[in-house]
Amino acid sequence: MAEHLTIVDHPLVQHKLTLMRDKGTPTAVFRQTLKEISQLLAYEITRELPMTHKPIDTPMEEMDAPVLAGKKMALVSILRAGNGLLDGVLELIPSARVGFVGLYRDEETLEPVQYYFKVPDALEDRLVIAVDPMLATGNSSAAAVELLKKAGARNIRFMCLLAAPEGVSRMKEAHPDVPIVTAALDRGLNEKGYIMPGLGDAGDRMFGTK
Numbered sequence: 610m611a612e613h614l615t616i617v618d619h620p621l622v623q624h625k626l627t628l629m630r631d632k633g634t635p636t637a638v639f640r641q642t643l644k645e646i647s648q649l650l651a652y653e654i655t656r657e658l659p660m661t662h663k664p665i666d667t668p669m670e671e672m673d674a675p676v677l678a679g680k681k682m683a684l685v686s687i688l689r690a691g692n693g694l695l696d697g698v699l700e701l702i703p704s705a706r707v708g709f710v711g712l713y714r715d716e717e718t719l720e721p722v723q724y725y726f727k728v729p730d731a732l733e734d735r736l737v738i739a740v741d742p743m744l745a746t747g748n749s750s751a752a753a754v755e756l757l758k759k760a761g762a763r764n765i766r767f768m769c770l771l772a773a774p775e776g777v778s779r780m781k782e783a784h785p786d787v788p789i790v791t792a793a794l795d796r797g798l799n800e801k802g803y804i805m806p807g808l809g810d811a812g813d814r815m816f817g818t819k
């Protein structure tokens with residue numbers, strides 16, 4: 610992808626995002642809507658995937674038909690909120706391999722702390738799509754991408770639902786080679802590191818915790 614930041618301003622994405630921002634939206638609707646948006650974001654983030662051709666027979670004649678080239682892609686969920694984006698994308702790309710990076714944010718320093726890391730093999734030969742709904746300070750996203758690079762990944766894209774300018778700058782500085790696809794770029798962060806106007810804590814809203 611040529612752009613570092615792509616904002617998917619498609620009307621369906623924006624309408625669904627408004628539903629998710631509304632604090633009156635129940636958990637089940639939030640989760641379902643996140644799944645729907647994840648598929649629209651996945652459509653955008655995979656737009657320029659390399660293609661090849663293979664010979665097939667249609668009922669009418671032979672043809673050289675386009676198919677995705679290369680090794681199966683790897684989807685990496687940044688736990689726990691990343692899991693909310695996983696199911697939808699996997700429905701669209703069922704052959705994708707799946708990895709998990711567990712990072713939690715220290716509430717005082719806002720720095721990421723790793724507690725889990727399990728990713729598919731041969732990351733260096735795969736397109737790796739890291740997913741996390743909220744790109745806030747960018748600290749945990751940058752740390753997760755760093756871990757993926759250490760594990761061999763060379764072609765990484767980052768998919769989120771909401772981004773803050775602070776998070777986008779942090780990622781651009783740490784990983785200028787990693788394009789970001791988001792549904793919206795919000796105003797900024799509050800003093801606790803939450804995105805404003807945002808949608809609150811994505812994990813809590815999708816899993817019904819507090």
Ligand code: URA
Pocket residue numbers: 690743745802803804805807808809810811812
């Ligand atoms: N994580 C969230 O879930 N929400 C925010 O606003 C920022 C980080």
